[in-house]
Amino acid sequence: MPSTEVKKDRVGIDCVHYINGEYVHSKSGETFENPNPATEEILGTVAVGGKEEVDEAVSVARKALKGEWADMPSRKRSNVIRKIGDLILERHEELATLESLDTGKPLWLSKSVDIDRAANNFHFFADYLTTVGTETYQQDDKAIHYAVRKPTGVVGLINPWNLPLFLLTWKLAPALAAGNTVVMKPSEVTPMTATVLTEICKEAGVPDGVVNTVHGFGETGAAISSHEDVDGIAFTGETVTGTAIMKAAAPTLKKLSFELGGKNPNIIFADADLDDTIETTIKSSFINQGEVCLCGSRIYVERPIYDEFVERLTAKTKEMKVGDPFEADTNVGAMVSEEHYNKVLSYLDIAKEEGGTFEIGGKAAEGFDKGYYIEPTIITGLGKDSRCVQEEIFGPVVNIVPFDTEEEVLEQVNDTHYGLSASLWTTDFKRAHRVAGKIETGMVWINTWFLRDLRTPFGGTKHSGIGREGGMHSFEFYSELTNITIKL
Numbered sequence: 426m427p428s429t430e431v432k433k434d435r436v437g438i439d440c441v442h443y444i445n446g447e448y449v450h451s452k453s454g455e456t457f458e459n460p461n462p463a464t465e466e467i468l469g470t471v472a473v474g475g476k477e478e479v480d481e482a483v484s485v486a487r488k489a490l491k492g493e494w495a496d497m498p499s500r501k502r503s504n505v506i507r508k509i510g511d512l513i514l515e516r517h518e519e520l521a522t523l524e525s526l527d528t529g530k531p532l533w534l535s536k537s538v539d540i541d542r543a544a545n546n547f548h549f550f551a552d553y554l555t556t557v558g559t560e561t562y563q564q565d566d567k568a569i570h571y572a573v574r575k576p577t578g579v580v581g582l583i584n585p586w587n588l589p590l591f592l593l594t595w596k597l598a599p600a601l602a603a604g605n606t607v608v609m610k611p612s613e614v615t616p617m618t619a620t621v622l623t624e625i626c627k628e629a630g631v632p633d634g635v636v637n638t639v640h641g642f643g644e645t646g647a648a649i650s651s652h653e654d655v656d657g658i659a660f661t662g663e664t665v666t667g668t669a670i671m672k673a674a675a676p677t678l679k680k681l682s683f684e685l686g687g688k689n690p691n692i693i694f695a696d697a698d699l700d701d702t703i704e705t706t707i708k709s710s711f712i713n714q715g716e717v718c719l720c721g722s723r724i725y726v727e728r729p730i731y732d733e734f735v736e737r738l739t740a741k742t743k744e745m746k747v748g749d750p751f752e753a754d755t756n757v758g759a760m761v762s763e764e765h766y767n768k769v770l771s772y773l774d775i776a777k778e779e780g781g782t783f784e785i786g787g788k789a790a791e792g793f794d795k796g797y798y799i800e801p802t803i804i805t806g807l808g809k810d811s812r813c814v815q816e817e818i819f820g821p822v823v824n825i826v827p828f829d830t831e832e833e834v835l836e837q838v839n840d841t842h843y844g845l846s847a848s849l850w851t852t853d854f855k856r857a858h859r860v861a862g863k864i865e866t867g868m869v870w871i872n873t874w875f876l877r878d879l880r881t882p883f884g885g886t887k888h889s890g891i892g893r894e895g896g897m898h899s900f901e902f903y904s905e906l907t908n909i910t911i912k913l
């Protein structure tokens with residue numbers, strides 16, 4: 426059993442697998458070290474799960490689909506799920522600390538976004554499950570047709586590092602609500618909060634075998650994706666990983682839910698409320714070090730306000746503090762890993778080569794002996810085919826472009842393989858509605874960004890995803906319908 430007590434000196438935890446209600450090491454004994462990206466200190470070790478651990482986890486998850494979990498009345502299952510949310514709130518400080526140690530994100534952000542939302546994911550689906558219904562049709566005097574809902578089965582949940590507990594629980598809560606059993610694979614970069622979560626699940630009354638975690642790298646995820654006894658994979662991560670998972674899952678025809686990368690546009694018309702726009706654009710550009718799939722990294726500004734917008738956004742960016750995630754006034758923490766830090770810096774070199782101008786930033790932040798800090802960066806002057814405009818950087822880097830007409834901006838906005846989200850700014854609601862309908866993304870926010878209601882369809886089009894999460898949409902993925910017809 427790992428110690429999940431977070432020490433005052435901010436030491437992390439060792440992460441081992443959780444299978445059939447027990448914390449277990451890998452049979453191979455293989456582990457790797459988990460570094461704190463803000464200090465480069467080692468937070469603990471992480472077990473590497475192989476085929477043996479995945480097989481064991483899938484086998485116990487399959488068995489747990491029957492018996493206590495299947496027989497649990499929905500009201501009781503709802504109470505267990507609600508209790509997980511309650512216990513997350515009880516351990517709020519500890520979980521937020523672990524999340525910031527693992528990711529490098531500011532502690533205030535872990536508290537106000539990641540951990541609050543993780544609890545809310547369980548509270549929301551605890552309520553949702555008690556109201557969800559199915560279809561019934563009466564066909565004249567011939568027949569009655571009705572559908573009954575069953576769990577999808579054993580579901581693999583494969584997760585990224587940017588919002589570790591938030592995104593893992595966004596899958597786990599509906600999976601449990603619909604009666605599934607799961608094998609989770611947290612990101613190897615951020616394994617700590619997932620390790621604590623299973624302890625919480627046990628305390629809340631989730632029967633052994635229902636929730637299992639196997640740690641490891643991509644190979645561990647691949648072993649889950651290709652496993653013949655796994656019925657579905659819910660994956661959030663890079664588009665190219667989604668392609669690999671789809672291939673691995675094809676021979677066993679699994680159900681797939683994909684939340685993938687983005688290259689999201691912000692479109693700002695000259696009539697927008699500029700104070701409001703700038704304030705939100707700072708968030709959509711740099712919150713969580715720009716490591717949010719929804720961050721707006723391509724900013725299109727109508728020409729009459731272009732100069733003023735660039736000047737004001739740059740001035741606001743200058744006020745941002747890059748620093749220790751545990752200092753209350755830090756706006757931008759450390760990038761999540763050395764590898765990702767180098768990737769983002771390589772795009773800043775590409776921007777230079779492609780003739781871009783850095784209005785601010787453009788390099789590693791100064792004054793840090795250790796850790797992976799990058800200055801919030803605003804680029805102008807890049808062409809539409811620039812790699813920095815077309816490829817997902819996933820860092821505190823945005824590109825601003827002027828536009829003259831609606832048609833022109835829509836052409837540029839849609840000129841991408843990605844299709845996750847967009848943020849559109851105008852006080853003309855006819856235009857807002859018209860333009861929003863022509864943007865090729867799964868979500869459009871008008872005069873706001875990342876404003877969430879957990880009932881709404883969340884997800885991307887094109888290379889940004891397959892399927893939607895949220896309310897009924899999550900339930901559709903995590904359940905199978907059997908239609909029953911009674912001849913009258």
Ligand SMILES: NC(=O)c1ccc[n+]([C@@H]2O[C@H](COP(=O)([O-])OP(=O)(O)OC[C@H]3O[C@@H](n4cnc5c(N)ncnc54)[C@H](O)[C@@H]3O)[C@@H](O)[C@H]2O)c1
Pocket residue numbers: 583584585586587588592610611612613641642643644645646647648650661662663664666667669670683684685686687717718817819845885889890
């Ligand atoms: N659309 C969304 O809702 C959303 C949300 C958050 C992040 N993202 C995307 O996630 C990416 C950042 O996260 P990341 O770098 O952790 O993504 P990633 O694809 O590198 O890794 C995600 C997970 O997949 C696992 N994995 C890697 N190779 C695998 C394979 N071959 N088979 C099975 N599993 C494998 C990893 O170990 C990890 O657990 C960005 O592209 C971002 O846009 C999307």
Ligand SMILES: O=C/C=C/C=C(\O)C(=O)O
Pocket residue numbers: 587588592595716717718719877883
């Ligand atoms: O980084 C990606 C953010 C994803 C957010 C959600 O999945 C959500 O708000 O439900």
